[in-house]
Amino acid sequence: MASSNIYVGLEIGTSKVCLVVGEVRSDGAIKILGVGQHPSAGVRKGEVVDSETVQTCLHDALSRAEERSDVEINTVFLAVTGSHVESLNNRGTIRVADDQMEISPEDLEEVKKIARDVPIPKENGYIHSIIQHYFVDGQEKVLNPLGMIGQKLEADYHIIHGTKTRIQNAIKCVREVPLEVEDIVFSPVAAAQVVLNREAKNEGALLLDIGGGTTDFICFVDGAVVASGCVAIGGDHITNDIALVLKIPLSRAEKLKVTHGSASLKNISHGEIAIEGENGKTVEQELLNQIMNARATELLTVISEPLRKQGVLDKLGKGIFLTGGSSLMKGIGEVTSDIFGVPVQESDAASMSGPSALFENPQYATPVGLIRYAQLLDEQRPKKGALSKLGQRFEKILGGKK
């Protein structure tokens, strides 16, 4: 046990509740021990709207995950998303005290505090403050200023914040199961841990996680997060559009989308598709594609425009990585590269052992990413001796019995 840690990632998505149990070995490799998932209900646009229903789904997913992994799950890392999540970049500056030459850890804390001190709406709370770069006396892009000699220390932070109460609702829902939430992570931050490797992050990459209810994105340039966010439109919208335009039930619309639909208007095979169970009702392939294309184009434009203005689209050396369930939609890659003007990469899962076939599926990028996030978090924590770890464990056990 001392050499490995078990983490659980939980994503309450619009289409599914998914728990992934992973073991992080001492060599850094992740082994997936088990997965529990359940189609979700009571979630709209990435946020919990019906706590009770969600808890039922969560229970189900939890028991499956415990069964398969043979691990008793107490704490989870929770992925959060929703249209309320916003991000911004801010720079903090401090002057290092004159009598002190080298930059100390306290200085880093101080500069972080200052960088984080941006006016965000009162009802919002910080989700992440991710360091982008340090500047020491104007020297650009210092990765680790600790111990460097300098007088002026600046730090660029990418700050992700969201409405406190809406995040708390998600946490509350999970706690009532009961599961303890160890940390919350903005979904694309987690997904990026799996989908984007170090090379991609350094050369510049945009991750688009097109899920059921939301589309999350995160953009890396020079190894640092420069933009992230969430648009509350996803695959569900496409299904809904099809259902509304063709006036058919949602379930049939979903099926139509998955089996026949394409977001691309190119190479349309002209012909009629019979809609199952609708007494010979047919729909033209062209019309179906037009409906899907209109939505996909709009969604991608909403995301691409701010990024274009920010000037990051030119810096994406590695292009765009698509993930999330809706990225399996036909033609979406083509539309994406057209709109962003950047090539789209085939995403491949990071090295992992276990029933990995399952995890090459982009649907699992976020929960698996949570485990990697937990692993990174663990690495950042100060290393402790085996004895103190043991003591801590005892403390936990004793504390838990209170």
Next chain:
Amino acid sequence: MIEYDESARGELQLDSDLGVKVIGVGGAGANVLDRMALEGSDVAELLALNTDVRALKNSVSSEKIQLGSTLLKGMGTGGDPELGKQAALEAVDSIREAVRGAGMVFVCVGLGGGTGSGAAPEVCRIAKEEGVFLAVFATMPFSFEGQRRMDQAKLALSTIGQYANAVITFDNDRMGELIVPKDGVTQAFAAADKIISQSIRATMNVVFRPGIIHIGMDDLLAAIRTKDSRCLFGYGLSKGDNRSLEAVEQALKCPLLDRGKLLNEAQAVLVQVSGGDNMTLYEVQLVMEEVRKHVGENTQILFGTGTDKRLGSALSVTLISSIPGPGVEGAEIPASAAAASAPVSLSSAAPAGGAPSIRLSQAESAPPLPSAEADVPAPLRGRELSQQAEEGEDETLVFESLDDAPEVETVPEEEVPSYAPDSIPPALEDAEEATETVVSDERNPIARAIEDSQVADTGSIAPIQPADLGIEQLDEDEAPGAGHVEALTESSQKITLTRVVSGSGNTGRIKTRSPGDGGSNGPVMPPTKPPAMPAEELDDGEIPDEVKQQQELLQLEPVKAKGRFAKTDPTIVDGEDLDVPTFLRKKK
């Protein structure tokens, strides 16, 4: 982070020859001065004027002048304004001496008593003669103080109005509402004094603090605009991470603003944001965005910002605005005063200078051309329609006038306000004609004035836009109060007001209205104006249907299919509801 560079800007430039003097007249005025002194007034010299030597002795003001030392021998006036006036005349030289050389004089006075009502007009006259900029903060008496004091106060107010560049009235009755009823009397009055002293201070700060975007006297005048206005004033000061929003919130919470609700009615709002050196543009933006949420679409926002080192890490937000106050009705209620007020206010409008007088003249300049009878219904109907359309604003307007109604009713019959039915049948005929001319003529001047008009109407209802503009103008006319416009338009405005009431009553929108009101308003029209009335009644009859149609058109959010997202938070980007299928939206 963008930061203002304070060093580039000089420190507060307060020319010594442009000193500010705050004069408190009478007991109430002295109390306000004491409050200001207590809070440490930095710029202004305080001068207390009183007849009662004991009260004067207790005052902490730096300068004091005893009024009527020989006439009253150090006693009070016993509530007689005539005595107050005589007392002031006795000390005229020392007052003149004190006022001379000041750039700006604020007079604060509690009207209704002897010294306040008697001496304050004299002080104002002297100040005017000395050519200073004069702003008067007058407190109207509680209604329980009796009709006599109220009359004295109103008479004094109308006289003060002749001399002052700006008059801001605080209604004690309203102050009473603002303060927790169970508060002690001392606390209650202290709170009232505090509100007044804060507004004086804010006014001074706004004008004298150095501004990156400077607010001048003209902006201030535009914001308080009228002489009989109820002053809306809010001030917030906050430190810490979220100081900008906290400061705005505090400012909006100020009792005079009624949590920002009253700002909706204001025509112009002055916003001043000050902070220390570290105030960021982003913070200013936050403030302005928050303020914008609270004001109407057409409200003119006068914005100023500046840095002030004394604020340190704090950020202050000052909101100043006005809506037509009790003075609008009040000024001409006494029959004698009504006659006097028209010529008087004309002369006073002239020297006022600055924005308000320009606006007033705009209203006045509509030439009273003879009108064709046929013109009347159309604009009227259009007007009432748009009245209905602009629901929010108008409801408040209507309630406003209704609220005022009881106050008016307490006035004895002889002093009935000009729009009460029985008292003015003779005048009414003229007035009716005036209405016609005003209403029908207004279309053209307005149409011409559209470009110049600050109230550029962005109303979404294209067909009724002309009428819409007409209403803006009418509203504006109502706002400055009849006291400032010549007699003809004055009475016509009254009628406009009553029509608004009856019009909205007919549609059944305002249920709180008692049938009695309808009765009293209805008869105003029919007997005096038989030819026009049937048409109007017809219009009124039609209105409910048309209003409904209009309202449906106004629903900006079309009822569109949203399917499973019908009950979720809408996802709105650039004003488009993205939950509606793109395909359906783009097809259009």
